[in-house]
Amino acid sequence: MTRDSHVRVVSPPPAGPGPAGGFAVPEGGESRPNKPQEAGERGSGMPGFTAGDGAEEFIEAFKGAVLPRDRKATSRDLLPPVLLLAEGERAAVRAHQVMRGLLEVLRPDGAKRVPYAALGPDEIREAAGRRPLTLALGEELCVDVPRRTGGLRLPDFHLMRDIVEQALDPRAPEPDGTALRDHCYARRIARGPLLGALWTLGGEGGDGGGTTGPGWVAELRRLLVRPVFQSLPRWWWGRRRTRRLLRSTRRGWYADWRGISHGRTAEEFFENAARLLRAERGRDRAAAVGRFEELLLRALLADLRRVARPGRISPWRRRRRTRCVFLLELPEDAGGAAAGERFLERYGAAARDTRCAAAVVVAVAPAGGAAEGERGGLGRAAARLRGASGVPQRAPGPLRAVLPEPAPESEALEPDAVSPPTFRLGPVAELTLTGVLVAAVLSGLGGWLLERVPDEPDRSCLGGASSEVVAARPELSADSPRKSYQDARRLIREENARVDRAVADHHGTARTVVHIGSDVAADQEGQRYNAAVPELRGIALAQRALNDEARNDSQKVWLRVDSRNAGQDFADAPRIARRVAEDARKKGSGIIGVVGFSKSLRQTQEAVRILGRAQIPVVGTTATADLMQVDGYYRRVAPTNSREAAVEAGFARRGNIMDDGTGKCSPAAAAVVVKDPRDLYSDEVGTLFAERFGARPVTLEYTPGGRADGGAQGPGEDGVARTDSISDLADAVCERISGNPRTVVYWASRALQFSAFLDDFEDNTACEGRSLTVLGGNDLTTAALAGEYADRPWLRLYHTVHVLPAGHPRLSDIARKFNADYARRFGSHDLWRDDGRAALAHDAMQLMAEAANRAYRSTHDVERSNVQIGLDNGIRKQGASGYLDVGRGRSVPRDKPVIVLHHTDRGSEPVLYCGAFTQNPAGRITRWGPHGEFRCPRDS
Missing domain, CATH: 3.40.50.2300 (Response regulator)
Incomplete structure (x- = not known):
């Protein structure tokens, strides 16, 4: 499965306008807002849930199940899968809104707070009888895990996924144990750098490095290099799979599922798996898919049970306080709904067999397409979620709960989001920092660092001598x-x-x-x-x-x-x-x-x-x-101002943009921010740049056509000075760069005011002839590309744009x-x-x-x-x-692209470009600088 095949959360319901976040739709009436929405709020409430009828109790129980107070609950108390049923003529729309509401609890600010995966109606309908749903769920679970918690390692699931995909491929040959092992090992090499490096050392294509060189060298490589770096690791890897899945009493869930006595079989794991595939190929497609669903579920839950074990020493386990969440929006048609409910039944059996309590499964569906069964209210479902204790003897079936109809004047709920503890460092960073500190104490690393003489830093200027494609100066049209x-x-x-x-x-x-x-x-x-x-x-x-x-x-x-x-x-x-x-x-x-x-x-x-x-x-x-x-x-x-400001602040702090007059450049040591407090864009981007640049930059506020209260003022405790006119602004900037020549001017105001500022700075200040370095936003770009700031040799201008020049x-x-x-x-x-x-x-x-x-x-x-x-x-x-x-x-x-251009006589040339220019990984630029030494900011 490629990354593009990841699930799309929640497919469209049938035709007709439906309620959106924060709106309750009365029976037969028009949608109306539940309450006024304050400026800047994300919405007036949680979509799909209204006050009363156990909704508040269910949401609190859901949050408590995802983030239990008892750390041991995630390895002890198995929760039954919950099926929420929406009734009425607009059941599909209501189900979609409930799904959106649950997702907002898990990602209130757009970023994952909890590891989760979700399937929409289209994905369930498309996969029914053709592919196991667990394939998509397991892959989505590993995408964009919560920050600083470490990636989810699911070795058993990935192995079984490789086996099942081979079985579902009609072009694959009849499987045997050796061929299946080689196929799975090749997929494992693609996922791991260590095994891949060993295989590469053994020679391209597994030939031991070919037959280049003298005859005795080629023969030595064939006899020694290939066995050591290819054959031996592959044999050892297959042997470990057999010992863990067939012979281990603690982790041998596969042997339990196949009814094999632990440690009493001479059969190898891949031989057994190949025998399973041959048996399933002769069965009906839907029956084989169901059997593979059981296999994948057990593999996934066995992995989750292992990674969710509580611990206070390991930085990975200490961060994993939440359960993993699986959300399904079942389709309205009977076939797709039946496939979803069969998945819930299989999940209950797999969770009991693997004793995995590290997952919460919630499905929503229109009640018309759901199978008959005992149905209760949200309060009963909440009680079951709160009252889970241990692993039951029988496999827990789906817990069906009917969603209450929204009342005409009911208010949408505004529940708090699931908020697991946040950490300043990721687990790898914490472990590395601990190791560094211990090594420093034991070996006197501090003294060694003081004695080190740093290498001469690179002081070549960014821009001016680059061979990059430039945005050439255009020919101004004669048309008005x-x-x-x-x-x-x-x-x-x-x-x-x-x-x-x-x-x-x-x-x-x-x-x-x-x-x-x-x-x-x-x-x-x-x-x-x-x-x-x-x-x-x-x-x-x-x-x-x-x-x-x-x-x-x-x-x-x-x-x-x-x-x-x-x-x-x-x-x-x-x-x-x-x-x-x-x-x-x-x-x-x-x-x-x-x-x-x-x-x-x-x-x-x-x-x-x-x-x-x-x-x-x-x-x-x-x-x-x-x-x-x-x-x-x-x-x-x-891209947003916050992303642009992060890119620009890093560029000013680390890039060699300040010319000292000798042709050598260095990063900015100070900054002056010019912004208009009455302009939404200018005020926000100026404030964000000042925060991200650090070093307490001075902010100069100027509003065109409006006088500052009490005339020009010096910087107060917040570092903000208010100026009365363009000439006052030019004088204030001149004073700052005279005190510190390595001061960059960040221009957050509009382009019209920038031209007036340059005129005054050049003629009416004490800085005549002094070099001025300016970093500006996208508002300066069109004017700069049109040559508005040409013939000013004392101006060194960098400005942002959102596309690369044509021909790049x-x-x-x-x-x-x-x-x-x-x-x-x-x-x-x-x-x-x-x-x-x-x-x-x-x-x-x-x-x-x-x-x-x-x-x-x-x-x-x-x-x-x-x-x-x-x-x-x-x-x-x-x-x-x-x-x-x-x-x-x-x-x-x-990761929307942000480009910084350097304004030159021949046009503007890119000196920094960061972001996802194409879907291909080669088109995702993550580093910048002359030698790629600086990391681009990434969206969470």
Whole structure:
């Protein structure tokens, strides 16, 4: 199973809008918010659960089962699997909301707090009778384990997985013990560096290194090297498997399952496994899959029982305070539901046989598709979870509990999340630190370190002499910005007309995506700072490409784009958002979501909040502020301010960016942060950079058009000084860099104010002729690429962008195609080709379209609720701006690329690029620096 085959959490329910997080849907009524949502809250409550009828008691029992107070409970008290049944006409939607609620308990901030795996209806339906469900659960359990707890080692499960996958492969030959051992050992080599290194030393392909060299050397390698490094490790590995699984009384669960007496068989494990495979190949496929499900469950639970044993000395065991959680959302159809319930029955038997109490299993399902059986309330289920004691004599069957119907005026619950203890260090780091401290005390390491003379550090400057592909200076268009803006809108109108013709000719289904963008400046100068034109161009290119796909594939949706102008700096964004919400409620509107919001402003934040209350999915383009995330209906394709600030602070602290005048450079020793406290983006990113840079940087606040209270002020206890004008700001910066020449200026304000600052700094301060190093955000990028800051030899400028320049070798095939399409339509020297805004707008449309197409394939009824569910379930897609891995608790793609460019006379060259540019591991850049000596920040 590849990483891409990991489960997608929770598949879409049948057609029709359903309740979302924090909303209770009365019988036969419209959805309504349970209570007002405060600014910045994630939601008004836990989806799918309402107060009363034992819901609070069940949630508390669920949390207590996941994180028991008694450390020994995870190895002692076996819990029965729980099946929650949703009744009523909207049972599938309710089941989906309950699943979302349980997931939010386990990952309240988008990151795993507890090791868990989840399966949605599509995965269960697809696997029923064809593949064991445990294959997907075991693989997902090992992905993104909670931070600083160490990876889950599941050796028995991985071995049985290799055997079962071999059995399910129709192309595999008839198995025998030796061939099966060799196949499993090859898979084991691929997972472990040590065995892989030994095999490599033995020679490529197992030939002992070939026959190169003199004859006696080749013969010696054949007779000695291959047996020592290949044959002997493989034989020893197979012998250990036999001793542990067939002959060990403590870990021989396989012998128990096969009915073999421990230590009384001369048969080897792989011979027995091959005999099992030959016997199962002659049986019905579904029966064989059920038998393999039992095998995999026992292997997985045996591994979990071992890793969950409590301990206070081992740093790994001390961190494993929680049980592992398995969540299943059973499908509505009888076949898929039956497969899920058979899994629950097999789990109970496997847990009893392996005496594994380290797992919690909860399934949710529409009651109509579930098998008949004794059903109780949530209170009874809670009591059983709390009252588990030891391992029962009989295999525990599924504990069925009926979910209460939500009352019209009931309030959604707001339970605390499962919060296991957090640790400052990971287990490997703690163990290493302990060893280092002991070694230092025993060997006098401290004195040796003091006597060491450090090597001369590398002082070559970052940028200026690189052979990297540059973002070349463009040719400024003679067209006015208004004309470019209108031309982009015309492309969208023409494509909308094409969609209308296709629908009129019965060639497809169409839906509408609303774009909310800003107005464009009327003069040529404003063209350099406004994102409206490239954003519209990116949307137009994406719309055309997506509709070409819909023309060729009847399972895809045609898309109209309704572009709405929110005015200069999004002044009308809240009003436009209210109008969109009103239009979306009209029958037949066809509106499935919104893209846009290229700036992080108070007014765009409010507009996103309004759309979230109307349950309209939103995919943002270039707005990066963390505070834009006001609810679960908002996603974006640009990295957040917190990620950018982490990258930029590390770049300033470690990169050689400060020129001392001799051509040698060193990292910044101090920083001055310039920000606008009334600007959402500027205030947040400036504050985050100051926190991550350290060394108590001074922050200078300046608001255009507004006077600071009481005029210019010096820095207070918080290190913040407020300035009254651009000239005061320039003087304050000059004073700081005069006191410490290794001071970098972090410009968090907008580009218009930066140009005015440079004019005053050059002419009206005491720093005339002094070198100035500036690190700026994405707002400076378009102006820098357009040559706005050229002819200033005293300025050393670094600025961030979200795409690599066109032609860079790290670009994915999708990015190269997008750049070629953009060049054909708008020119290869266009002003906005390399600043990333068009690519991000293109990717926002791609995410919205992918969610719509999934909903159409599943239900043939594309509504906003189904599109939101598609985004919730997770989308992995290659985009023009990098690899898009969103959903499943994430509102921003994981490890979204961040690039730092150095502004030069010939253009801007990349000096740092971090993130997931492609899905391929080779396209995930994790280190930066001239020699790759620095680690890129990673998303949790």
